Amino acid sequence: MINIGNHLSSSDGFLAMGKAATALGADTFAFFTRNPRGGKAKDMDALDANALNEYLKDRSFGKLVAHAPYTMNLCSDKADIREFALGMLYDDLRRMEFVPGQYYNFHPGSHVGQGVEAATEFIAAALNESLFPEMKTTVLLETMAGKGSEVGRTFEELRAIIDRVELNEKIGVCLDTCHVWDGGYDIANDLDGVLKHFDEVIGLERLKAIHLNDSMNPLGAHKDRHAKLGEGHIGIDTLKNVVCHPLLQNKPFILETPNDDAGYMKEIEMVRKWYEE
Ligand code: FE
Ligand code: FE
Ligand code: ZN
Numbered sequence: 001m002i003n004i005g006n007h008l009s010s011s012d013g014f015l016a017m018g019k020a021a022t023a024l025g026a027d028t029f030a031f032f033t034r035n036p037r038g039g040k041a042k043d044m045d046a047l048d049a050n051a052l053n054e055y056l057k058d059r060s061f062g063k064l065v066a067h068a069p070y071t072m073n074l075c076s077d078k079a080d081i082r083e084f085a086l087g088m089l090y091d092d093l094r095r096m097e098f099v100p101g102q103y104y105n106f107h108p109g110s111h112v113g114q115g116v117e118a119a120t121e122f123i124a125a126a127l128n129e130s131l132f133p134e135m136k137t138t139v140l141l142e143t144m145a146g147k148g149s150e151v152g153r154t155f156e157e158l159r160a161i162i163d164r165v166e167l168n169e170k171i172g173v174c175l176d177t178c179h180v181w182d183g184g185y186d187i188a189n190d191l192d193g194v195l196k197h198f199d200e201v202i203g204l205e206r207l208k209a210i211h212l213n214d215s216m217n218p219l220g221a222h223k224d225r226h227a228k229l230g231e232g233h234i235g236i237d238t239l240k241n242v243v244c245h246p247l248l249q250n251k252p253f254i255l256e257t258p259n260d261d262a263g264y265m266k267e268i269e270m271v272r273k274w275y276e277e
Pocket of ligand 3: 176178179224225226
């Protein structure tokens with residue numbers, strides 16, 4: 001079984017995303033909880049959210065992977081930016097309960113010169129203020145490419161955040177193939193070794209979702225430019241190994257490749273074929 005999908009626009013509402021996913025041949029999807037550049041979110045439409053919940057159940061979709069805005073920087077060096085980010089996280093996690101039991105993925109943030117340790121404390125503090133015991137969502141920290149002062153390039157950095165979160169049973173990790181590659185993890189020549197390292201540092205039980213992307217740049221470039229599957233430096237063989245790896249089964253795979261709908265349809269079909277081979 002593989003669940004695969006791509007990012008969909010939430011502008012037409014929840015049920016519309018479910019239907020759009022089906023039309024693309026997908027059985028999971030990602031969506032931004034608000035404009036990816038940040039700002040105020042639309043009010044939740046409970047009826048529409050329930051309609052999606054029913055739709056997903058009837059069609060055995062995998063878990064959805066909601067994505068926080070890129071601008072949400074919980075560990076900025078500026079107090080007002082941290083405050084704004086915390087407000088988004090707090091609000092998003094409450095809104096996510098309208099579609100209970102899904103994933104909410106975010107970029108840990110950029111420390112902007114303060115150093116990883118200070119950033120780790122800010123990120124963990126924001127999670128400790130925002131998570132609540134009754135929540136049904138699992139919050140995913142995304143593995144980052146290490147562009148600029150991004151936190152979360154190494155598995156150790158993610159582990160340090162998790163260790164500081166009180167309700168850390170609600171925390172998981174989303175592995176982005178482009179990001180780990182750009183971050184310097186050689187998934188082409190040593191996927192087993194990378195997963196073993198992940199297991200030792202974080203624990204594979206925390207690995208909940210995969211962002212499946214090729215990379216425009218070579219191993220360790222710290223760039224974060226996604227490519228279509230097979231059109232980058234990671235290549236088809238490696239991406240196929242990721243999809244088919246026994247330790248990576250039963251997780252939602254989300255495409256974040258530069259494509260239009262027709263391109264996504266093709267990639268979704270291609271990935272399903274790899275899996276069936
Ligand atoms: Fe991301
Ligand atoms: Fe990603
Ligand atoms: Zn990226």
